[in-house]
Amino acid sequence: MSDERPSHVVIQGILPKEAPGIRREFSDWAKDHENNIQVSLFIRALQKFYDTPYTETLSYFQVAGIHGYPGNLKWDGAVAPPHDRDARHYIYCTHNHFNFPTWHRPYMVLFEETLWKLMGEVIEKNLEFHDDADKKLWLEERNKWRLPYWDWALNSAQGKVPDLFVPYSIKIRQPVGKGGSQQESENVPNPLARFQVKENGVPIKMGKLPKKYRVDSVQLGDGSYLPWAECSGTSRWGIKPHTQPDEWTEGVNKTEMIAPAINNHEWYFSPDKRKPEDQKKREEAIFKHPVGDLLHRLFKIDNWEDFSSTRVSQAPSDIDWEKWVSLEYVHNNLHGFIGGDGVEGIGHMQNVPSAAFDPIFYMHHCNIDRITAIWQTLHEGVWFENDVLAERELYPFRGPKLDGEIDYFTSNDVRDWTRFGYQYEILELRDGETEVGRKRRINEFIDKSYFSTAQVLLKDEGHLFHDGSDIESFAARNEFEDYIIDVIYDRQVIPLTFYALNGDPYIIHFFLGAPVPQPESNGVAAKITFKSPKHVGMVYNFSTPWLGNGNNTESAMSDVESDGEEPEPESDQPTCGNCVSQQAENILSNAMIPLTIPLYNAAADKDIEGLENIHPDQVRDFLANELTWVAVSTNGTIIPWERLPKTKVFVLKGKAKHYTENSKLSSYKEYDALGHITHNKPAGASHADYGQYA
Numbered sequence: 001m002s003d004e005r006p007s008h009v010v011i012q013g014i015l016p017k018e019a020p021g022i023r024r025e026f027s028d029w030a031k032d033h034e035n036n037i038q039v040s041l042f043i044r045a046l047q048k049f050y051d052t053p054y055t056e057t058l059s060y061f062q063v064a065g066i067h068g069y070p071g072n073l074k075w076d077g078a079v080a081p082p083h084d085r086d087a088r089h090y091i092y093c094t095h096n097h098f099n100f101p102t103w104h105r106p107y108m109v110l111f112e113e114t115l116w117k118l119m120g121e122v123i124e125k126n127l128e129f130h131d132d133a134d135k136k137l138w139l140e141e142r143n144k145w146r147l148p149y150w151d152w153a154l155n156s157a158q159g160k161v162p163d164l165f166v167p168y169s170i171k172i173r174q175p176v177g178k179g180g181s182q183q184e185s186e187n188v189p190n191p192l193a194r195f196q197v198k199e200n201g202v203p204i205k206m207g208k209l210p211k212k213y214r215v216d217s218v219q220l221g222d223g224s225y226l227p228w229a230e231c232s233g234t235s236r237w238g239i240k241p242h243t244q245p246d247e248w249t250e251g252v253n254k255t256e257m258i259a260p261a262i263n264n265h266e267w268y269f270s271p272d273k274r275k276p277e278d279q280k281k282r283e284e285a286i287f288k289h290p291v292g293d294l295l296h297r298l299f300k301i302d303n304w305e306d307f308s309s310t311r312v313s314q315a316p317s318d319i320d321w322e323k324w325v326s327l328e329y330v331h332n333n334l335h336g337f338i339g340g341d342g343v344e345g346i347g348h349m350q351n352v353p354s355a356a357f358d359p360i361f362y363m364h365h366c367n368i369d370r371i372t373a374i375w376q377t378l379h380e381g382v383w384f385e386n387d388v389l390a391e392r393e394l395y396p397f398r399g400p401k402l403d404g405e406i407d408y409f410t411s412n413d414v415r416d417w418t419r420f421g422y423q424y425e426i427l428e429l430r431d432g433e434t435e436v437g438r439k440r441r442i443n444e445f446i447d448k449s450y451f452s453t454a455q456v457l458l459k460d461e462g463h464l465f466h467d468g469s470d471i472e473s474f475a476a477r478n479e480f481e482d483y484i485i486d487v488i489y490d491r492q493v494i495p496l497t498f499y500a501l502n503g504d505p506y507i508i509h510f511f512l513g514a515p516v517p518q519p520e521s522n523g524v525a526a527k528i529t530f531k532s533p534k535h536v537g538m539v540y541n542f543s544t545p546w547l548g549n550g551n552n553t554e555s556a557m558s559d560v561e562s563d564g565e566e567p568e569p570e571s572d573q574p575t576c577g578n579c580v581s582q583q584a585e586n587i588l589s590n591a592m593i594p595l596t597i598p599l600y601n602a603a604a605d606k607d608i609e610g611l612e613n614i615h616p617d618q619v620r621d622f623l624a625n626e627l628t629w630v631a632v633s634t635n636g637t638i639i640p641w642e643r644l645p646k647t648k649v650f651v652l653k654g655k656a657k658h659y660t661e662n663s664k665l666s667s668y669k670e671y672d673a674l675g676h677i678t679h680n681k682p683a684g685a686s687h688a689d690y691g692q693y694a
């Protein structure tokens with residue numbers, strides 16, 4: 001491939017003269033945004049990115065389209081990924097693959113580098129400077145800037161979306177005026193609230209774009225559809241069922257819904273039962289589980305395959321039950337939390353083909369990259385077991401490979417993130433610090449920043465463990481029981497009819513008690529969601545419907561021919577070749593829901609009968625009677641289990657060692673089957689299923 005034309009986009013990153021620049025947490029980076037030069041440059045550059053005509057390779061529209069739709073457009077002349085070559089479609093993203101984190105790394109670098117270059121244009125062409133020293137300051141801030149990440153698991157943030165994503169207009173800094181005084185902040189449209197595709201400066205529905213650039217709606221197997229063709233702008237929880245398109249076509253941003261969704265996994269709340277508001281909060285929180293605990297467990301996984309992807313990587317005889325929590329699983333759930341639930345409102349982030357159009361996608365995935373870099377630092381030297389996979393091209397991203405040649409990157413090429421000119425503050429090696437010392441400091445950061453099972457059990461507000469000794473002595477002498485749900489699931493839902501779409505996204509919800517639908521409201525029938533009482537966790541199948549059938553009437557009206565470079569694909573709606581190939585190869589996914597915190601909370605609550613502690617003798621019977629699960633479509637409709645015949649739910653008991661020292665993360669081991677909890681239940685693992693994985 002050495003004869004590739006030099007006109008292709010070459011991804012290098014922002015290469016500093018000295019140390020790599022620091023990617024910072026978004027809320028910390030955006031403080032005092034009215035006076036923040038970097039924020040001003042970022043907002044202006046992002047708007048400039050939006051305004052680049054969608055026909056250009058480095059337009060926001062086309063860069064976002066790399067991840068999914070429009071799907072008929074090969075980006076930067078890149079070949080289709082191998083799994084799509086027969087279909088001749090160009091949905092490049094790689095999900096349920098071990099290169100999931102490495103594929104997204106150069107994607108984020110492309111986004112970061114493009115914005116940085118646009119910041120240069122903003123300074124040189126769009127802003128007026130009256131003071132050389134002021135211009136120098138803006139140039140210096142531009143060179144320091146790196147893409148910020150949104151850490152949605154931080155204890156201090158409680159899942160709250162950073163303020164800068166919320167308003168439709170914001171005030172940002174201007175250069176110093178003619179007299180040397182600082183000008184008033186400028187009020188501008190906020191591009192972080194939503195992206196809108198425009199033609200000649202006017203919003204245009206994505207289904208009305210010329211055929212090559214057209215974005216289709218997505219029809220689901222239950223008869224509902226995701227109306228992306230009717231949108232000119234992106235939404236978060238904003239597209240409500242049974243509403244007219246003119247209410248949401250240009251994009252509706254309901255970020256206030258996101259924190260409650262993320263805090264569906266909130267940690268144990270100790271209430272004052274004398275206060276009605278605390279009693280209500282107890283009822284809402286008693287069965288919840290923190291997303292931070294998933295990160296705690298994730299950082300303890302010691303091999304790349306289990307860490308990186310939901311893809312089932314182990315042969316049955318080699319199974320490690322505690323390793324079914326993966327980076328991709330955590331990532332998938334966040335897409336659902338940010339996008340919407342289909343009952344109260346949907347948004348672009350909840351669907352693979354449309355997700356990258358929402359600008360919050362890039363701060364979310366920057367955090368995914370940070371988690372990957374932290375894991376790599378803690379597990380130095382651990383990488384792909386299969387060298388062939390590590391050398392597989394990450395289409396469509398090109399840049400300088402390790403040997404200096406410009407070609408498609410591989411996972412090996414992007415293993416060292418600092419070669420792209422960025423670093424994360426927590427990973428910087430400090431003066432006089434050893435590698436051992438750095439890892440201890442990183443562990444302390446993890447333990448202090450994210451809630452965990454250890455924090456709940458060692459605090460022991462329910463007084464289930466203490467034997468009169470201090471907690472340090474108790475923890476040093478004892479291992480704790482740990483309970484988990486492990487799930488193997490099929491990414492493809494069997495369609496109801498030949499014409500129904502396959503690969504529908506769906507959710508598996510878990511409850512301690514019978515699932516109770518949310519009350520009917522606004523004429524919408526009662527549905528099961530994460531807000532249903534006694535909800536303990538969920539698995540979001542972040543997949544793409546892959547069987548196109550020309551369902552989009554708006555898109556079908558657009559009849560502009562291609563530019564003649566190559567024939568259009570035969571189907572009206574692009575298919576996800578990755579999903580098609582995995583379905584053909586019978587590739588399954590897995591996930592984990594930790595149960596220890598909700599079980600502890602139930603045992604500590606004297607109003608709940610049947611559980612006084614978390615000893616196995618009591619937990620077995622309690623879970624056999626109370627643990628339930630249900631699969632629902634993204635609009636809350638129950639999916640019969642016969643449409644998900646390969647899905648299996650396992651319940652297991654293991655041992656955990658928790659430490660009072662922040663520099664030591666909990667360890668988990670020796671999980672045994674609790675087969676009678678799932679045997680003979682729909683989608684429940686049978687005793688024979690457990691034996692297969694023994």
